[in-house]
Amino acid sequence: MQRKTESLIQARPVTAAAILIAVVGAATIAGAWTFQYGFGYSPCPLCLEQRYAYYFAVPLAAMTALGDEAGASRKVLIAALLAIAAGMLWNTALGIYHSGIEWHWWRGPQTCSGTAETGSGRSLVEQIQSMSIVRCDEAPWRFLGLSLAGYNALISIMLALVAGWAAFKELQARADPAHQ
Numbered sequence: 001m002q003r004k005t006e007s008l009i010q011a012r013p014v015t016a017a018a019i020l021i022a023v024v025g026a027a028t029i030a031g032a033w034t035f036q037y038g039f040g041y042s043p044c045p046l047c048l049e050q051r052y053a054y055y056f057a058v059p060l061a062a063m064t065a066l067g068d069e070a071g072a073s074r075k076v077l078i079a080a081l082l083a084i085a086a087g088m089l090w091n092t093a094l095g096i097y098h099s100g101i102e103w104h105w106w107r108g109p110q111t112c113s114g115t116a117e118t119g120s121g122r123s124l125v126e127q128i129q130s131m132s133i134v135r136c137d138e139a140p141w142r143f144l145g146l147s148l149a150g151y152n153a154l155i156s157i158m159l160a161l162v163a164g165w166a167a168f169k170e171l172q173a174r175a176d177p178a179h180q
Contacts, residue, residue, distance in 0.1 A: 014077050017166030018065035021084060021159050025058040028155050035148065044134040045112050046098045050152050053091035057084045057159065074174055081167035088160035095153030101137050102147050112136035 032051060035041045043051075064080045101108035112135055146154075 012068060013166045013169040014068040014081065015065050017081065017162050018061040018068065020162055021061035022058050022065065024155065024159060025054045025061065028152070029054045029058065032148070041140050042134045044136040046094070046101070046108070046136045047134075047148065050091055050094050050098065050149065053087045053094075053156065056087050060084055061163075074170060078167050078170050081163045081170070085160045085163035085167065088156045088163065091156040092153050092160060095149050095156055098136065098149035099147060099153060102149060104137065108136045 029051060032043070032047075036043055060080055061084060064077055064084075067080070068077055097106075098108075100106050143151075
């Protein structure tokens, strides 16, 4: 099994990376849904926003793997990998931002972690109605000191690196005249 995996990675880095991204991304979303629906941990607005990158990357990675196997344009595959890497880098930053809010290193959005603004011209009732019930500055679960936002940041950077590595390998192969 290990040799088969190594040979796939060597021969088809785009396919291998895309499959890894799709599987890990899908498992991450499944984990988030398990915490939400299985264990009753309601997500805050920032938690929900961090899922968007996975909703984008998982199907794009699956299409990239299929495209690589079907002989799609190398430029399209590289663009898809770079788009996944960019989305996951953005998600890494969002996960770090959210973790910092949970550790109270900086303030989060008023809608989910602050107090109602005074003197903004809005009534207190309007401010309360616009605020989220689930707070962004309280981590409901931690493991080894990291919250789900922290784990999201780690997973996102790993997926960004995998996508970037595969794009780099593909660009290297395109530049090699013996490969063409």
